[in-house]
Amino acid sequence: MGVYSNTVSFAQYRIQGELPGEERFxxxxxxxxxxxxxxIEQSAEEQAEGWTCTDRPDDPAFAAAADFWRDRYLFFTYRxxxxxxxxxxxxSHLGRAEGEELAKRPELKRLPKQKREELAERVKLGLLSRTLPTPATVDLVWQQDEGLLTLFSSxxxxxxxxxxxxxxxxxxxRPQLIYPxxxxxxxxxxxxxxxxxxxNQAASEAALDEIRSNGWLGAEFLLWLLQGGLEGGSFRVMVPGRYEQGTAFAAWIDDRIQLQGASEAGPQKVAVSGSQDSYLEARSALKSGKSISNAAIHLEMGELEWRFVLNAELFTFGSFKCPPVRIEREGAEELSExxxxxxxxxxxxxxxxxxFDSLLAAYLQERLGDAWEERLLTIRDWLEAA
Structure with a gap:
């Protein structure tokens, strides 16, 4: 799944540091x-990695702007x-080779260690030269002016x-993961x-410390959305972007919820799948002290729908499915397919x-405001009624 796919998984990073102002290309x-x-197809090397062109992964050449630059996006691929x-x-091949060597030297019952190691290396190289390498690629899109990079893998x-x-x-x-x-x-x-x-429960500004110490934030956000979805799940756009602020949309959690808790025997996980009505199984797990570790979030605006699985700890996005529609752009006829x-x-x-950011902003507005205690009581009553 890459940048051209309708369903993708990704993580987002903030790029820290200064780009050159001149001769940037x-x-x-x-x-x-x-x-x-x-x-490495024509060699016996075991592995190779590097950057390549997204549209021409077998022929990387960052010679022209069209190879990796479109409008405000820099795009390339890790291969x-x-x-x-x-x-x-x-x-099997090593055993066969050792048998042939021992047949030449009947006085030996077992080859010396050094000879076995040399033989193993020779057999491995021989097999590698006859094996085609398997490619794996991950697309990247870098919005330089915003300092935002999307890695299309979670x-x-x-x-x-x-x-x-x-x-x-x-x-x-330096890339910094945009965690909760x-x-x-x-x-x-x-x-x-x-x-x-x-x-903030972290003892330092280190990213790893802030992730581990503030796990409550992502889990609490998903709990807030889970309970809020029962009230209609109606929200409004609150952050700048493609849609005007104030535009209404709906959001809810359904289809997949994973919860996790700790016990003397180690971490315990509960997975709830399928369309939910009253979330009874999830509510029971929450009452027992577990928290939501990831969940499928649905977004709907008019006839457009998005769906993705959010990781509560890192805010990575899995199976992010966009609406199957085509956006008309001025001058689209001048662009290639x-x-x-x-x-x-x-x-x-x-x-x-x-x-999604509007959802998070709505949660933060309530979480950091005077109405949070009332919301907590509502959530607790809802869990107790399970």
Whole structure:
């Protein structure tokens, strides 16, 4: 699933550091080319990784702006090719090779350790040279003026590799995951940030500390939305973006809810799937002390619908499905089919995220205001009635 897909999974990052004001194209092209992907199909190398062009993953060349730049978006792809030899196959070939060597030296019952290691390496290289590498790609879209980068994967391994490779490629720039506390801060004014800071349970400003110490924020937000959906789930756009502020939309949780709690035996998880009516199973788990770790959120505006699974701890988005509609753009007839698809996907993605941020802003407005105690009582009564 990549930038052109109607259903995607992704994580978002804030890029920290200063981009060059002049000759930016040359600087970016050089940075990407410095760690460009190079094929290993004609070699016996086990793996290779690097940046490649999203539209031409087999022919990376960041030579022209059209290769990786559209309007305000920089787009490129991380590619990793790896050869994998099944362990059973390697064991079989190695056993055969050791048998042939022992047949030449009948005085030995077992080959010396060094000889076995040399033989194993030779057998492995021989198999690697006959095995085609398997490619894996992850698309990236970087809105430079906003300092926002979307990594089209929510895999922990992909995120870790990106976070390691990006600063090595782009000097003096560092990606910072937009986790719940950071996303909340970005939606608040100065007074709101001060009120949220008073609830911050982290002992430092380190991202990992703020993620681990403020797990309550994402879990509480999902609980607020779960209970609020029963009251009609009616909200209004509260943040700038594709839609005018004040525009009405609906939001609710359904289809999938995962809860987690701790016990002496270790973490306990409860998964609730299927269309929900009164959320009785989820409410029972919440009453027992568990919290929501991820849930499927539905957004609806008129005839348009978005659906995604939100990770409460990191605010990564899984299976983010956009409306299957085409957005008309001025001058669209002058764009290639691929360009049009790219702009359509980004428009719909940004529209859905505007609604999500509006949801989060509505929660924060209530959470940091005087009405929160009343909301807590409502939630507690609702759980007790399960």
């Amino acid at each position: 040359d600087w970016l092209a050089a940075a990407l080319s410095g760690r460009i992907f190079r094929s 990793r090719d790896q050869r994998r030899i099944p362990s059973a196959l390697l064991k 895999s922990a391994k992909a995120m870790e590799r990106f976070e390691e490779l990006f600063p090595k490629s782009f000097e003096n720039l 506390y950071a996303r909340a801060l970005s939606l608040l004014d100065e007074a709101g940030r001060e009120r949220l800071a008073a609830l 691929r360009e049009s698809a790219f702009f359509e996907r980004m428009y719909l993605l940004e529209a859905g995220l505007q609604l």
